Amino acid sequence: MKNVGERAISLLVAVMVSLPFMGCNVARVTLNTTLTPESVAFIVPGKTTLTDVVTRLGAPDTITDADSGLVATYRFLDVKYSRVNFGWLAKPWTPVDPDLIFSRTGLGVDEFQVFCSPNWVVVQQGFQRSVTRPPFYPYPF
Numbered sequence: 001m002k003n004v005g006e007r008a009i010s011l012l013v014a015v016m017v018s019l020p021f022m023g024c025n026v027a028r029v030t031l032n033t034t035l036t037p038e039s040v041a042f043i044v045p046g047k048t049t050l051t052d053v054v055t056r057l058g059a060p061d062t063i064t065d066a067d068s069g070l071v072a073t074y075r076f077l078d079v080k081y082s083r084v085n086f087g088w089l090a091k092p093w094t095p096v097d098p099d100l101i102f103s104r105t106g107l108g109v110d111e112f113q114v115f116c117s118p119n120w121v122v123v124q125q126g127f128q129r130s131v132t133r134p135p136f137y138p139y140p141f
Helices: 002-023 050-057 086-093
Strands: 024-031 062-066 069-085 101-103 110-116 122-128 137-139
Touching (some): 050 069, 050 110
Antiparallel strands (some): 024 069, 062 069, 069 101, 069 110, 110 122
């Protein structure tokens, strides 16, 4: 009899521990082709032209005039997005669907910028990472 009680308690604890995870989800968000230092290693300042860059990486998202030439910007994003909906636990006992969501929503787009001279020769290149925000925002608060 004691063995059945221990099994029931173990099962109840396992269900209680796993129940909050049913309100979790994780997704991967990808925007454009992710650029890495290895994928842009072919760029040699003073030798590589903007035409070479466009041939290898594709068309940039924006091309902006600058005082000393132009700036070509490639935007990309590759992150995992996760959230926990603690309101999911209350669904069986309430007619309202309370969303008490904690999520990491500091999603910012990363940039790779190529600075070119007026002759369209690459002068400088660099990555600009998105600004990180505090990790969790309680919603709807």
